[in-house]
Amino acid sequence: MGDLPPREFFSPRHHPVCLLAEGLAGAEGVEGPPAVLVAGGRIQALGRAALEAPARRLPLPGLWLTPAPLDAHVHLRLGGAPEANLTSALSAGVAAVRDLGHQPGLATPRGNRQHPPWVVNSGPGLGAAGEGGCWLAQPLAGPGAMAQAAWERARAGAGVVKLFVSGLLDFDRVGGVLHHLALSPDEIAAATQAAQEAGLPVAAHANGPAAVEACLTAGVDSIEHGFFMGPELLERMARQGTAWIPTCAAVAAHALDPEGRHDQTVRDNLRRILAGQLEAVRRAEALGVNLVLGTDAGSYGLEHGAAVFREMALWLEAGVKPATVFRAATSRAARLLGLGQELGEIKPGARPWLLGVPGDPRANPLLLAEPRWRSF
Numbered sequence: 001m002g003d004l005p006p007r008e009f010f011s012p013r014h015h016p017v018c019l020l021a022e023g024l025a026g027a028e029g030v031e032g033p034p035a036v037l038v039a040g041g042r043i044q045a046l047g048r049a050a051l052e053a054p055a056r057r058l059p060l061p062g063l064w065l066t067p068a069p070l071d072a073h074v075h076l077r078l079g080g081a082p083e084a085n086l087t088s089a090l091s092a093g094v095a096a097v098r099d100l101g102h103q104p105g106l107a108t109p110r111g112n113r114q115h116p117p118w119v120v121n122s123g124p125g126l127g128a129a130g131e132g133g134c135w136l137a138q139p140l141a142g143p144g145a146m147a148q149a150a151w152e153r154a155r156a157g158a159g160v161v162k163l164f165v166s167g168l169l170d171f172d173r174v175g176g177v178l179h180h181l182a183l184s185p186d187e188i189a190a191a192t193q194a195a196q197e198a199g200l201p202v203a204a205h206a207n208g209p210a211a212v213e214a215c216l217t218a219g220v221d222s223i224e225h226g227f228f229m230g231p232e233l234l235e236r237m238a239r240q241g242t243a244w245i246p247t248c249a250a251v252a253a254h255a256l257d258p259e260g261r262h263d264q265t266v267r268d269n270l271r272r273i274l275a276g277q278l279e280a281v282r283r284a285e286a287l288g289v290n291l292v293l294g295t296d297a298g299s300y301g302l303e304h305g306a307a308v309f310r311e312m313a314l315w316l317e318a319g320v321k322p323a324t325v326f327r328a329a330t331s332r333a334a335r336l337l338g339l340g341q342e343l344g345e346i347k348p349g350a351r352p353w354l355l356g357v358p359g360d361p362r363a364n365p366l367l368l369a370e371p372r373w374r375s376f
């Protein structure tokens with residue numbers, strides 16, 4: 001990624017500005033009016049303290065200020081060139097993406113931390129050699145090789161280690177997974193321990209109960225996809241505090257099938273798979289699972305940036321509370337990406353990557369799709 005020139009508003013060189021909004025979402029305990037003081041490329045103060053500081057005032061009548069959303073699961077090397085995909089994410093107002101795996105041997109897209117979207121990357125995933133391996137992962141065999149690869153990712157500057165524990169969904173069979181457990185429990189445990197010792201969280205591609213259970217036993221930080229895991233494992237995720245990124249939009253895109261890749265039977269299966277996953281998401285919310293919004297953008301029919309709002313719309317249709325959807329795309333996603341101090345909330349010290357929307361996005365998170373004002 002080349003360096004983009006700094007946009008004036010969030011540049012550290014910008015003069016202090018006090019944003020005066022109708023309301024603030026994603027801000028806690030603000031005293032006084034909904035005002036946000038930005039200076040030096042950071043949010044400096046909120047409420048009365050913001051209003052009292054010497055700064056140019058920028059009124060945003062009728063608009064609520066909100067942190068921009070994040071996408072916790074994308075593939076920047078799929079669905080177009082990484083540069084173009086980052087531009088799509090930026091134009092959709094996405095503040096950060098987590099890039100979870102690309103073909104080994106290709107350069108890892110890195111982005112630029114001074115400008116949205118911030119990129120947290122895994123580099124190529126860690127997967128099985130031979131049967132059950134994934135083309136987005138380095139093929140590895142044995143706990144020693146898995147641990148070593150996790151250390152290598154940390155040294156290469158990755159922000160997360162991605163494991164491909166199971167295969168993909170079998171679209172010919174509702175409930176079917178190709179390669180239930182492509183990595184052994186010992187391999188999963190070795191990679192997880194090495195990654196976490198190196199200070200990196202572990203994101204595990206896992207479908208079906210065998211893969212999800214092995215990942216939860218190893219103590220991974222997030223389950224990606226997690227189709228067909230069943231209610232007991234949802235309860236266990238809630239108990240352990242494991243994040244779940246259910247990537248519903250990816251299956252919905254396959255079911256829509258814009259290029260006519262599937263026959264009618266497969267499209268019907270996909271609709272049933274999606275309905276089951278949405279039911280599980282609703283149940284996960286009730287159980288208190290740490291649901292985080294991610295999309296699998298770059299996979300078939302799923303555009304970077306816009307995918308965030310397709311995922312939101314599906315959760316809302318499933319009956320997930322709007323406030324949960326909002327948090328899943330902002331504060332929870334930022335924490336999972338290790339950016340809890342930088343993004344996802346309006347608070348002193350955080351980056352001012354904000355959107356202005358005509359209403360409270362905790363009541364209607366889809367307002368984030370059409371901001372009337374943005375700081376970046």
Ligand SMILES: [Zn+2]
Pocket residue numbers: 073074075100296
């Ligand atoms: Zn993926």
